[in-house]
Amino acid sequence: MLHAYLRDGQVGVAALTRRVRKLNSHRSGGRPPRAEDFAGAPPFPDVDPPSAFDTTIADVAGDGGFPAERYEDSVRAWVADTVKAWRDAR
Template sequence: MTRCPECGALAHTHSCEELFHTVLALDHSRRPPWGPLHGVTVSCFLLQHPSRLPAPRRLPCWEILHTYLGEGVFATARLTERSRRANSHRNAGSAPADTVPDVPTPSATPSPTSFSVTITDVAQDGTFPADGFPERVTAWAKATVTAWRALVIA
């Protein structure tokens, strides 16, 4: 079996990219449990696949994960909306806000290449079942922060 070169996940029947598109479709339905966790799932994926996210753009993802883990899903709604607006084609080139929690930011190079929880774990059978989805996303967020923090603080 092949491993993802960025997150280290075993590629079973779906690549990380394919799984990401599947969860995005569920997120964009805005239905629970997927919709409310959109910002968290995107942040986890991008921080575990950093080639898609230049270092200066990691700040909003990092902020979303720390807010989610510290304050919960409802506290991330404002941050997710701000990131969504900044990512809009109408705001191309706008700089992200600098309101990051007082924690080291993940700009270290090289990036982590192994995480204890990846998108394949959250996807389970590739369909991102609703049952247990929030708990799997929380584990994914914790694993992402833990791996990056180990590099940033080291």
């Protein structure tokens, strides 16, 4: 989801969510999604999770109200910094 957001924003996450729901539906076989279902996404790193992130959900939330005027920029920074933290953990 992080990479979909960085690549295509909320529209990309919505498309990914629809795809995962379809894959997980009993109408289409009901199997859980697998890594190969997400072309272009890097493999999940085989490292210990990062212990610190430059941007956190608290930064996105601001005063707790998730301010609309900076929401998209805040989420994009949070996502980018989360991906960076995992990449740097290697």
